[in-house]
Amino acid sequence: MSNGGNTARTRTITWEDPRALAEAGRNLSGLEYLRKIVEGSLPRPPIGALMNFTIAELSEGRAVFTVEPAEYHYNPIGVVHGGLAATLLDSAMGCAIHSTLPAGAGYTTLEIKVNFVRPMTAETGTVRCEAKVIYVGGRTATADGRVVDESGKLYAHGTTTCIIFRP
Amino acid sequence: MSNGGNTARTRTITWEDPRALAEAGRNLSGLEYLRKIVEGSLPRPPIGALMNFTIAELSEGRAVFTVEPAEYHYNPIGVVHGGLAATLLDSAMGCAIHSTLPAGAGYTTLEIKVNFVRPMTAETGTVRCEAKVIYVGGRTATADGRVVDESGKLYAHGTTTCIIFRP
Amino acid sequence: MSNGGNTARTRTITWEDPRALAEAGRNLSGLEYLRKIVEGSLPRPPIGALMNFTIAELSEGRAVFTVEPAEYHYNPIGVVHGGLAATLLDSAMGCAIHSTLPAGAGYTTLEIKVNFVRPMTAETGTVRCEAKVIYVGGRTATADGRVVDESGKLYAHGTTTCIIFRP
Amino acid sequence: MSNGGNTARTRTITWEDPRALAEAGRNLSGLEYLRKIVEGSLPRPPIGALMNFTIAELSEGRAVFTVEPAEYHYNPIGVVHGGLAATLLDSAMGCAIHSTLPAGAGYTTLEIKVNFVRPMTAETGTVRCEAKVIYVGGRTATADGRVVDESGKLYAHGTTTCIIFRP
Numbered sequence: 001m002s003n004g005g006n007t008a009r010t011r012t013i014t015w016e017d018p019r020a021l022a023e024a025g026r027n028l029s030g031l032e033y034l035r036k037i038v039e040g041s042l043p044r045p046p047i048g049a050l051m052n053f054t055i056a057e058l059s060e061g062r063a064v065f066t067v068e069p070a071e072y073h074y075n076p077i078g079v080v081h082g083g084l085a086a087t088l089l090d091s092a093m094g095c096a097i098h099s100t101l102p103a104g105a106g107y108t109t110l111e112i113k114v115n116f117v118r119p120m121t122a123e124t125g126t127v128r129c130e131a132k133v134i135y136v137g138g139r140t141a142t143a144d145g146r147v148v149d150e151s152g153k154l155y156a157h158g159t160t161t162c163i164i165f166r167p
Numbered sequence: 168m169s170n171g172g173n174t175a176r177t178r179t180i181t182w183e184d185p186r187a188l189a190e191a192g193r194n195l196s197g198l199e200y201l202r203k204i205v206e207g208s209l210p211r212p213p214i215g216a217l218m219n220f221t222i223a224e225l226s227e228g229r230a231v232f233t234v235e236p237a238e239y240h241y242n243p244i245g246v247v248h249g250g251l252a253a254t255l256l257d258s259a260m261g262c263a264i265h266s267t268l269p270a271g272a273g274y275t276t277l278e279i280k281v282n283f284v285r286p287m288t289a290e291t292g293t294v295r296c297e298a299k300v301i302y303v304g305g306r307t308a309t310a311d312g313r314v315v316d317e318s319g320k321l322y323a324h325g326t327t328t329c330i331i332f333r334p
Numbered sequence: 335m336s337n338g339g340n341t342a343r344t345r346t347i348t349w350e351d352p353r354a355l356a357e358a359g360r361n362l363s364g365l366e367y368l369r370k371i372v373e374g375s376l377p378r379p380p381i382g383a384l385m386n387f388t389i390a391e392l393s394e395g396r397a398v399f400t401v402e403p404a405e406y407h408y409n410p411i412g413v414v415h416g417g418l419a420a421t422l423l424d425s426a427m428g429c430a431i432h433s434t435l436p437a438g439a440g441y442t443t444l445e446i447k448v449n450f451v452r453p454m455t456a457e458t459g460t461v462r463c464e465a466k467v468i469y470v471g472g473r474t475a476t477a478d479g480r481v482v483d484e485s486g487k488l489y490a491h492g493t494t495t496c497i498i499f500r501p
Numbered sequence: 502m503s504n505g506g507n508t509a510r511t512r513t514i515t516w517e518d519p520r521a522l523a524e525a526g527r528n529l530s531g532l533e534y535l536r537k538i539v540e541g542s543l544p545r546p547p548i549g550a551l552m553n554f555t556i557a558e559l560s561e562g563r564a565v566f567t568v569e570p571a572e573y574h575y576n577p578i579g580v581v582h583g584g585l586a587a588t589l590l591d592s593a594m595g596c597a598i599h600s601t602l603p604a605g606a607g608y609t610t611l612e613i614k615v616n617f618v619r620p621m622t623a624e625t626g627t628v629r630c631e632a633k634v635i636y637v638g639g640r641t642a643t644a645d646g647r648v649v650d651e652s653g654k655l656y657a658h659g660t661t662t663c664i665i666f667r668p
Binding site for chain 2: 009010011012013014015016017018019021022023025033034037044045046047049050051071072073074075076077078081082083084086087088090091094098106107108109110111112113114115116119
């Protein structure tokens with residue numbers, strides 16, 4: 001009568017103080033800061049623990065996140081909620097832009113636009129969200145990104161506009 | 168030296184089978200189906216449990232969701248991740264459209280666009296995401312929505328495009 | 335065998351120096367400047383002459399443009415090109431934001447998003463594009479707008495994000 | 502006292518019957534139809550004559566338009582109106598999708614999203630708008646595009662969502 005570990009439908013998450021994390025980044029360039037999260041010397045932010053995604057690759061102007069879509073991401077119409085792709089894309093596109101910023105500069109996302117081309121399910125397997133900057137200027141930056149599975153099949157894509165605060 | 172319940176930084180979520188939930192909706196109009204979730208005779212979908220949001224009000228063409236932004240929604244730059252507003256808006260705008268559909272019809276979200284005008288924090292208090300349909304046609308529908316706090320201050324707004332499958 | 339004045343398929347446009355127009359605005363608030371265009375004491379900008387649209391109403395945070403869709407706006411698939419609604423919406427939303435700015439402040443449009451819900455044709459008659467600000471802050475502003483015909487039927491709607499430069 | 506050909510500030514455009522053009526496409530695949538416009542055996546559509554842009558290159562899933570930004574494209578703040586980039590991107594992205602469709606299939610644009618990263622002026626010189634499909638499915642398709650000058654400098658970029666009608 002066991003329903004197995006995967007179908008217990010309970011999950012406990014833990015996270016670390018996000019203010020301390022943000023504070024740790026204050027004197028680092030975007031690339032230095034995010035690399036510490038990739039390497040594990042800084043904790044992943046709470047949203048990553050919540051949604052269970054990880055930053056997997058990072059270079060200047062490019063970021064890759066991965067996640068395994070699961071039942072706890074489902075919407076009321078029987079597939080993974082679009083919010084998973086939106087959150088992944090927002091993260092990856094924002095980090096791609098952040099990775100280009102020097103120490104002392106900051107950014108905030110003004111808007112994201114996300115296209116959903118196929119539903120993800122708990123059977124999709126691990127997906128990668130790859131984002132790259134399109135434009136980085138003095139005051140604004142844009143980026144785009146795609147969510148693909150291990151065979152390269154496309155699930156969602158998006159773009160973002162960020163405002164940049166330079167010292 | 169206690170850090171209190173709120174700062175234990177652990178949270179356990181539980182959810183119910185989303186396929187059974189989707190199945191329950193198969194012979195109901197959108198409004199009938201979503202009302203059962205509002206009333207609690209059907210469970211909230213897993214994403215609602217995960218992000219801790221609830222559908223609070225529903226009428227034909229309009230849906231309101233509520234959430235209390237918390238530390239577990241935070242991003243690496245020290246405020247609530249944009250994915251929370253994006254997920255709320257996607258839910259509320261999708262449900263506003265779903266609420267106009269007869270039994271046997273379905274829909275899927277083609278795209279969302281979200282503007283972030285102010286960051287949410289764990290001090291923001293409960294926010295409401297109100298969405299309304301703009302256009303519902305034979306094959307497509309659009310909606311918009313806003314995320315506001317209890318004083319009416321705006322945090323985010325968005326629009327969506329859905330495709331509709333009619334029997 | 336006459337094809338009539340309307341179907342001669344030729345049109346001559348004239349316009350005035352846009353740099354002089356922009357210069358005239360330099361010491362005026364957005365509302366003062368745009369009101370001079372509405373009243374005719376400043377010329378409409380070249381794009382208005384090209385597309386044949388006019389700013390019809392203006393108040394702080396709100397702008398209405400009108401145009402009569404015509405054959406010269408057509409695309410290769412036999413209806414009015416989406417660029418007409420996009421250009422109208424960009425104009426009206428930008429002016430709605432501009433109308434809130436004091437003398438010495440400027441703005442530029444970072445992005446627009448436009449939904450097309452019905453095609454316009456040369457038989458649609460005059461359409462109105464009504465835009466209103468959603469948010470105006472220190473550094474950014476957002477607005478939305480709708481294109482409707484004389485009976486109120488919706489053809490397109492959109493949103494915009496602008497960056498603001500304050501003195 | 503001559504003000505030169507370029508500053509006469511008058512321009513006469515002519516165009517051909519767009520319904521005949523659309524009719525000519527009815528039994529052709531998208532690629533065959535659009536190639537006839539590229540080659541000149543079918544006329545460019547009225548919007549192309551109005552805005553003075555041309556389809557320059559075409560292959561399955563990809564389209565390139567060119568235009569020379571001019572004073573008659575200007576907005577009231579002294580640079581080229583964003584409607585030019587929006588119209589170009591809508592055209593190029595729509596044609597990229599159209600070029601993948603068999604005879605008998607049609608499409609319509611549901612939405613476009615355009616980022617403006619730099620203003621164009623009458624001194625910018627000829628710009629190219631290159632668009633490529635991202636996803637083409639049974640019922641919907643998406644594409645993106647960029648507007649660049651002859652040195653490759655980026656002025657605007659965008660994405661689109663189209664609905665497809667298959668026979």
